[in-house]
Amino acid sequence: MRYLKLLIILVAISTVFITACNPGEEGGEERKEKNIEQGVKLLKPKELPDAFLNGDYERVYSQTSKTFQDQVSLKQFRKSGEKFNKGVTKYILQSENPYGNGAKQYSWIDESGSKGMMAIVGEDDNFHILQMKPLDAYPETDNIYTETVFDFPFQDKWFVFWGGTNSLLNYHYEFENQRYAYDFLIRNDYSTYEGDPTLNESYFAFGKEYLAPADGIVVKVENGVEDNNPVGKMNREQPFGNYVILDHGNEEFSYLVHFKYQSVVVEEGDKVKKGDLLGLVGNSGNSSEPHIHFHVADSPDPTNSKSINIRFDREDKFSQGDFVE
Structure with a gap:
């Protein structure tokens, strides 16, 4: 599926973070190999929400794209994650879709339906887009x-x-x-x-x-x-x-x-x-x-x-x- 190359966006880092790049970003495979050499066990896409909820922020962060890390520090990532995860007991998978260039898009919501998580995962297994946001509801x-x-x-x-x-x-x-x-x-x-x-x-x-x-x-x-x-x-x-x-x-x-x-x-x-x-x-x-x-x-x-x-x-x-x- 064809998609435009996404611009880098950083929104309200204390509560929501979004960063984006081309899922075919150069250096992705090299970073993947470096993680493996350093003994970092790569997360499978569906393991992301549990790792994030359990506070394994460094492991998640190590698998984000270089563009993400250029825009969001590990300290900021941890602080935002701790705040966002308050009151959440589980994230539930909502959709899994091809995104283009071999990438896939995953979306999850918490049990209350008030918080959501979205990730674009490239062929290099890196998280090229990672978004957490409050979800409005109109029952x-x-x-x-x-x-x-x-x-x-x-x-x-x-x-x-x-x-x-x-x-x-x-x-x-x-x-x-x-x-x-x-x-x-x-x-x-x-x-x-x-x-x-x-x-x-x-x-x-x-x-x-x-x-x-x-x-x-x-x-x-x-x-x-x-x-x-x-x-x-x-x-x-x-x-x-x-x-x-x-x-x-x-x-x-x-x-x-x-x-x-x-x-x-x-x-x-x-x-x-x-x-x-x-x-x-x-x-x-x-x-x-x-x-x-x-x-x-x-x-x-x-x-x-x-x-x-x-x-x-x-x-x-x-x-x-x-x-x-």
């Missing part, structure tokens, strides 16, 4: 679902890249107007593209049919935003890019976002049935690669609406890291 709306029963806005099998009811699994969760949004990709053999990663046409999702997830009336359409080129360039001035908003009644409006340039085939006022073609999947707007963004809200005004948890036409729950079809 008063998490359990309120749409009256409309929705299908997926696509055919075949897709991968849930963002989705769930905490901000580690779903970055949208922190924002009231998109809290229960999903981002879907097509992933084959741990990758979302084949060929040149800078070309939209290389991505499996690009140009796929984008379908109506339920019966409704088209209330808003945008069709004139060009796809981001090269892939990785993002249009923050027009974050939705090309989109269709459908009115399903019951004050429920679905937002279907990031259509391919000039591919939308419906107009405002059209009535559509579940499964009708709306357009093609693209990479317009604030999008890092071709994908589907889908959420439901109580208003067609994106700035003054509240997201509603989607009731799908299946009993199985799903979140980040799952395949759905």
